[in-house]
Amino acid sequence: MGSSTRKKNEKKKDFQKTKLKVGKARAKPTNFTDTSFRSKSIVVNQQSLSETAPEAAVQFRHNLSLAASSRSDNQRRDALAYLTSQISGGMNDRNSGNGSGSTSHNPVGTVGVLSKLLPLISDPAAPVRTQLLKLFRALPPDEVRPMAAKILLYVRAGITNLSSAVRDDALSTLEWLLEVAGEDLVSSPGGWLKTLNGFGAMMGWVAPPPPGSAGAGGVGSGWSSAPKSSFAAIATKSGSSSGGRRLATGGQAYARQIAALAKFLEIGLRREQPSPYDPKVLWDSLYRPPAATATIAKTNPFGHLNIFGAPRDEDSEMYADREDRQRVFAKRWQPTITTGVEEARKEGGAVGRAAATLRDVLETGMSDYDSTTIS
Structure with missing residues (x-):
């Protein structure tokens, strides 16, 4: 009887929860290995205070x-x-x-x-x-000006990006570039027409292709042209059905684009102020080596000749003076921008005010241009 009772009690132990006294640690298993250690300092690789920064x-x-x-x-x-x-x-x-x-x-x-x-x-x-x-x-602005042409390549890619947020920030970069290097920007290779093409793609103002090009619409071209909607117009239309907040955002972006275009055209079509005659400066420019600041300001003084560069088309050409910019603007973009300005003025608000400013810039910049005297 004693042995059978002992066996029953041993079997019950497997299904009974042992009661532990409060404050008493649980018994360690037989195969327990102590891995604790004590250290007086912590050393992190490549971050020791004894090494010089x-x-x-x-x-x-x-x-x-x-x-x-x-x-x-x-x-x-x-x-x-x-x-x-x-x-x-x-x-x-x-x-x-x-x-x-x-x-x-x-x-x-x-x-x-x-x-x-x-x-x-x-x-x-x-x-x-x-x-x-x-x-x-x-x-420093004086060190940014020689890089205006290279910066403009990435800015043009940004203002035609599919993301509206990227376009807005790229437009802010373009506004900064117009402040620090406006003259260098409009006179760089491709800085005039290609930037206008970028503005047109961003705002939905489509200019007709130049005569004789592959995209020129003619009788035998076999292609029909349709107006493209701008990114700003898409944002405005989508906002009109989903609340006033998105509508205001689209209108503000469109107004910023028009204001940036007005600033760009104002710099490119601005009348050049002749510098006063100074014989000392004239002789120094002929017989003395240029100073370091002058070399930095214009690293490629004969770039407009394109002696060693690749052949340029009309869009990639360098328009160094105001008359050339007026001529190509009147031929390629003036009718399209004038039409877009009149449509934007009818919207009123911030867009209408920006369009009125752009109209004043066009009238001032092209007032002395005569298309009959320049071929």
């Missing part, structure tokens, strides 16, 4: 590489913020007369920074584009 130039290049090639949106934004703070500090030092501060804060130069970061104009992340525009505004 990398130089500012190394950090600048590292953040420039992160901003241009990192896959993380936050990392690109933070790298751009670091670059902006460094460049802004260099500009403040130079403005205060503390030497060439921009060189020490920007070891790669403005050309190196722009060459790496220009593709970010069409970046899909909005915080990255916003921080990029802050960095652009921190750059």
Whole structure:
């Protein structure tokens, strides 16, 4: 009897929960291995305080590489913020007369920074584009002007992007470029007609193709042309059925586009002010080597001749003076823009006011143009 009772009790133990006393640790298993340890310090690889920090130039290049090639949106934004703070500090030092501060804060130069970061104009992340525009505004304008033609390539790609947010930020970049390098922009190769074509694609103002081109609509062309709707018009139409907030957004974007076009045409069609005659300046320009600032301001003084470049068409041509820009504008874009201005004025509001400003710019810029004297 005793053995049978003992066996029953042993079987019951498997189905009974052991009661533990409060504060008493649970019994450790027989195969337990103690892995705890004590340390008086923590050493992280490559972050020891005993090592010297990398130089500012190394950090600048590292953040420039992160901003241009990192896959993380936050990392690109933070790298751009670091670059902006460094460049802004260099500009403040130079403005205060503390030497060439921009060189020490920007070891790669403005050309190196722009060459790496220009593709970010069409970046899909909005915080990255916003921080990029802050960095652009921190750059010295005299060093941006020689890069106006290259910047314009990425700006034109941005203002015709399918994303409305990318188009708006690219338009902000174009407004900044018109402020710091407007004259260099309109006189660069493709800077006049190709930019007008970009504005037309963005706003839905379609100009007829030039005579003799493959896209010119004729009797025997076999193709019919239909008006294209602009991105701004699409946003306005979609907003009219879903509430006033989206409608206002589309109208504001359209007004900004018209205002930017007015600024662009005002710079391109502006009357050139003749400089006063100075015989000393004349003889210095003929017989003395150009200064470093003059060389930077115009790195390719004979670029309009296109001696060694690829053959250019009418859109890619360099229109260096106002008369050439007036001639090609009157032939290609003036009727289309005039029609678009009249339609925009009928909308009223911010769009109507921007269209009225654009009409005044056209009247002032083309008032002295005579199409009969220039072929």
